[in-house]
Amino acid sequence: MISQVFILTTSGDHLIYKDFRGEAGVDAIRTFYEAVTALSGDQPPVVMVGLGVQSHKGMHFVHVKQGGLYWAASTKSNPSPFTVIEFLNRLAALTKDYCGSLSEKSVRMNFALIYELLDEMVDYGYIQTTSTDMLKNFIQTETMSSKPFSLFELGNVGLFGAETQQSKVAPSAATSRPLMFTRGDQGGNEIFVDVIERLSVIIGSNGVVMKADIEGEIRVKCYLPGCSEMRIGLNEELSIGKSQLRGYGMAVRMDECSFHQAVKLDEFDAYRILKICPSQGEQTVMQYQLCDDLPCAPPFRLFPTVERDIGNRLLIYLKLRCDLSPKSVALNVSVTLPIPKGSVSLSQELSSPDQSAELQSKNKALQWDIPRFPGGAQLSALFKLEVPGLSSASLQEVGPVSLCFELPKHTCTGLQVRFLRLTPTQPGSSQRWVRYVTHSDSYTIRI
């Protein structure tokens, strides 16, 4: 059971503090904060403190870090870590649902609402309910939003590639809008279905793909005040598990998948249709994995050359190719390359002015940023590094390269949402959005 719940900023300010059981005082927060910030870097989610302090004897703190804030719970018993972590994640997700975004500012402005949420979610340290459907009956406070929301704000370009097809794609900021806004009549009629995939790939120095895992999920964010049933149709030739095969040729495959409790699967086996009655707010409807078998070529290939030049100079020539179809585009590509420890200066030759490169002396790495990378294109860059005392052993310190990127409108598994039907049909103009994005969870290329 949970003794206290509190939200702290990274500088230790208390944003929310609620004591459920009266087992320890407010000073427990300070003890926790000192323990978490004692060492540099992130700390593991469970810290035990107060071995010396009598009042906090045997007290455990479980925390998650989200939105740059510590979401922490203290406990004197020995509960399931999964439960407490999932609860804190859920609290953060609900806060995001209700306040629009997750930041120090939004939490500060909506503290009354968060207290209200906590009051209904937990009683005497026991989790009562966390479902939006139940909670919405009890939450009375109105959300304070820092700025009025407008769906098609032109400034919000990015993640989902709003700039290309203004009329068809909702900007990524569309979902960072508080749920309770829909109380009024300001067109709370959207439903967003996002297919989000995270890619983790390791490519060996010989170009062979050594590991390729995809973790994906279908996330529904619903603003509709009342929606009885939604049907999401996936690719009919979707096959699950290693043995199963459906359709001919280009089947979409996944190894495993799991569904939200509320999803009805009676039409899934035959037609690959998910039926769900979405509650307001965000929920993950389906999660799936595909291991060690990419259906398409990995999105990026790198052809590096590392040479020793005269004197103490190191020449690094990187050629990066994007193997996506020409219609797709990769955004915010960032290439990080570890370099010898002693490197002092960098000169670069990049192929276009929007790219940039810099030497990060703290991480002893080189970072090459490409804001936009069209499919099928090939970019190259030449870096000259000045490394005093360069030896042949220093060359071994170069690499492996890691890539960060986003692929809007692209799923690596090829999973598609065929259709989205709401029953009964919503009166007025309900807007349904389906969006796809692939993130790089970890994309490493060895040199």
Add this chain to the structure above:
Amino acid sequence: MPYFGSEETVKELKRALSNPNIQSDRLRYRNYIFRVIRSMTQGLDVSALFMEMVKASATVDIVQKKLVYLYMCTYASLKPDLVLLAINTLRKDCADPNPMVRGLALRNMCNLRMPGITEYIQQPIMTGLRDKAPYVRRVAVLGCAKMQRLQTLTEIDATIVNELYGMLRDPDPVVMVNCLRALEEILQAEGGVVINKPIAHHLLNRLKDLDSWAQSEVLTFLLRYRPRSEDELFDILSLLDGFLQSGHTPVLAATLRLFLQLAAEHPAVQVDALVRARGPLLNACGAQSRELRFAGLCHVQKILKSQPGQYGAHYKRFFCSYSEPSYIKFRKIEILVELVNDENVGLVLEELRGYCTDVSLELAQAAIAAIGRIGRMYSEKCLDILTGLLGLKQEHITSAVVQTFRDLTWHCPQSTVLVCRAVEGCEETIQDAEGKQALLWLLGVHGGKINSAPYVLEGYINGLKSEMSSAVKVELLTAAVQLFLVRPAEMQDMLGRLLQYCIEEESDMCVRDRAILSYRLLQCGVAETRRVIQGPESDPSMGVIIGRPEEPVSNWVSTFNTLTPLCGRVTSPEPTTSGCTNHTTQNVVADPLAGTSEETEVYTPEDKQGVIGMSLGPTLLHEDFERLWLELKLSLRENLGFPGPRSSPETLQAALQLVKMQTLAFSRADTLPWKAYIYTHCSGTLVLAELLQPTAEPESDGMVLSIKQKPEDRQVLQEFVAVLKTVLQTLIKGTS
């Protein structure tokens, strides 16, 4: 944290809240209440406003009510007299037609933690238990637990307990779970809520209606239920089967633990459950939430202790991603070491090799130590990698590699030759004390095989004045004396200089005493010094063991799905080396001292484990065993009447380990006479045993068992003999 000028703020708020103009303006009034709560959250003491806040509670505005209640619950214990003013409003709210208001009032009334409140809340709670709205019943049920806590001294109210047991049948699932929780707290002194057969089956049947939080909690309550028969057990397991695949990790973990605990007597079922839960657990290890990932990894680590083979094929899931925080990376590296096998060793090592040049020094060192751990089984490949790393000439890498080398030669003597070759020339790169100590240890123990050893030592002796660490100096003294015994001609002069400096000029008493000790020892003659100083060059108990013994599931299942696996040790950069260092130095350097200190430890009563309370630890060193064996009288000699098992000694060792007997040494399988030495700790006594197969014809004569014991305990002795016989006979049956 106290804010400066807090008094001003409180005064201002007080003035505003009692201003009738503001009171009449709902929005402004509410805004001031917001400010009070905000100050309270920030740690400001606003208890002085209690009176004004109580007034504010009499409102129809629910938001305002909630905030005021929050305030009152926080400060109730400070202002018990003023709370009574609010009680009336609260009690009136408890009879409100709106169930939300009723619930709210009841919940907060029970949250007022102050003495004497019970007399006011008892009646509303009893009414609340029979309320028609489930929301109010939920609150009332937990209210019973709160009330019990407020009056710890009084007796448990049997009517409430009965009422709560009855309400386990409530149609609302949350009410049902709250009843369990409340009963657990109320009956804490009596061991918590009783889960008998009807209750257990009722809970199992309703499991599907609950939300996932309640599911995992009910599954935890079910842990205390013991099915009466096999049939019932398997009925329960098949009911639970679906939950093993749950996508919700808390439910999965709770189910898995329940499975493992219920099926304690059916190892096959346990293995099957672990296999089925593997997929979801692996998903937890790759979850988007880093914290969840970490929790998953910690639990996988537990499972690996019993089933190291299960995750071998999934090793790629444990490769680190560059964006992960270090606490996850360290766990992943530990897991990789544990799941390594013949198929994946190449790729795992290649991955670990990549981490060795990481920006984070701790990570690099952990990776190097991990390669060293794998090296105990796959020494050749690992030595190649480690030797290659020395070429980088990086301070921290070389230091970590040399430390790893030290441990490797200790655990795996066959690597000594290669290590001795690789270690030459490292001294220039090593700067830190830990690395220097490791290098000196290697030079001292294996100096005979390292050509440049005396010159390296000379370098250290010449630079002694600038050496800061006394640990390094002590290690240097030991190494110099050890090397002197092997290569006297080259060492004599510099050893003299070293001893002279340390005795005359050194300010650190520890170093000086060690130098004097060495000096006196040398005065006793070379033979005597050799006898004292030179210990085994490698861990004698490790020679024949390949691989770890698998731990039974029961060892960790009681902490599965609790915080314990997660708190363990906090991200230590070198989990392996630090332990070994102690071990080695104690054994080799301070051997005579270690003997006495260990002796006292040996006889401390151990936690009762194993068959008749036998336990493996604390580890007995070879020398101690030998000494004790010579000291003690024979307690029992018996001809077992059957020959030794024909299976390999390693099997015997593993089998004995399962019953908590440690095999200290044994001859090879084909030699005769065949001998094995065994020991165990058992209810405060130490049992030492020798198994002897004297003649060449195993059929003709049985094995001879000799036992010595300290202190004597006949009963334990008989039990020990019985267990040992059973193990041997089982093995004989198994092989014939």
